[in-house]
Amino acid sequence: MSRIDRRFASLKAAGRTGLIPFVTAGDPSPAHAVALMHALVDAGADVIELGVPFSDPMADGPVIQHASERAIEKGVGLGDVLGWVAQFRQRDADTPVVLMGYLNPLEIHGYERFASEAVAAGVDGVDGVLVVDCPLEESVVLSPLRKAGLQQILLAAPTTAPARMVQLCGSAEGFLYYVSFAGITGAARLSTGDIATRVADIRAKSKAPVAVGFGVRDAQSAKAIAGFADAVVIGSALVERLAGADDVDDITARARDFLAPIRAALDAQ
Numbered sequence: 001m002s003r004i005d006r007r008f009a010s011l012k013a014a015g016r017t018g019l020i021p022f023v024t025a026g027d028p029s030p031a032h033a034v035a036l037m038h039a040l041v042d043a044g045a046d047v048i049e050l051g052v053p054f055s056d057p058m059a060d061g062p063v064i065q066h067a068s069e070r071a072i073e074k075g076v077g078l079g080d081v082l083g084w085v086a087q088f089r090q091r092d093a094d095t096p097v098v099l100m101g102y103l104n105p106l107e108i109h110g111y112e113r114f115a116s117e118a119v120a121a122g123v124d125g126v127d128g129v130l131v132v133d134c135p136l137e138e139s140v141v142l143s144p145l146r147k148a149g150l151q152q153i154l155l156a157a158p159t160t161a162p163a164r165m166v167q168l169c170g171s172a173e174g175f176l177y178y179v180s181f182a183g184i185t186g187a188a189r190l191s192t193g194d195i196a197t198r199v200a201d202i203r204a205k206s207k208a209p210v211a212v213g214f215g216v217r218d219a220q221s222a223k224a225i226a227g228f229a230d231a232v233v234i235g236s237a238l239v240e241r242l243a244g245a246d247d248v249d250d251i252t253a254r255a256r257d258f259l260a261p262i263r264a265a266l267d268a269q
């Protein structure tokens, strides 16, 4: 059983909804990237989604785009991100880490090299990858990653056609990420009724846990999703809250203050 599978199994056993915060690696401060990961866990994160900075993040809205730009300006690359996961693993062997990113940086780094470095990063290091621009048909390029034990997190959206949904549901591993609306990250447009229907459809087709993201910004929206999802993902609103902080106490406090009410709302389900 992978670390992601174990985490979702224990959430289920405890009747809890998972909280998956997304941060762009190296933002707001490369020096405190590892401290931020620990702060997310202390504030109740069940899985960490770590974005690999990329210059052309076409699925991302302005908030995450700018976070990526800031990290790139500070020289953050894939090698740094893997190093931070290795450091994180020295103190946290339980929290799954999923790297979110685009194919280009992986291709430049080399898939084989990435795969071996990702798992060498301490006790199994990275657990999964969510490669936004790598459809199932092309995911053969990721086979070195899969061979190294990394799970590929697949994305489904409201625009996913029924036949394709069946395919995605059959191939899902770790968890299936249901994107709540067709668009870019950070937009505030959440229609929970539609999402519930789609998630129920996915559940009928797949054994994988379902995480819902895009447009979740606060305790209220997280709670609305929690009624039918195994986990909620929160990105832009958190990235926005962290922006501009540069001392470690400020970063840690902002992460905690932002996530605490969300964690509490999920636990009050």
Ligand SMILES: O=P(O)(O)OC[C@@H](O)[C@@H](O)c1c[nH]c2ccccc12
Pocket (backbone or CB within 6 Å): 022, 049, 051, 059, 060, 064, 100, 132, 155, 184, 185, 186, 187, 213, 214, 215, 216, 217, 233, 234, 235, 236, 237
């Ligand atoms: O920012 P939002 O609306 O809270 O959505 C989560 C999201 O940030 C994170 O999961 C993510 C960041 N970039 C992505 C690109 C595609 C899919 C998902 C993502």
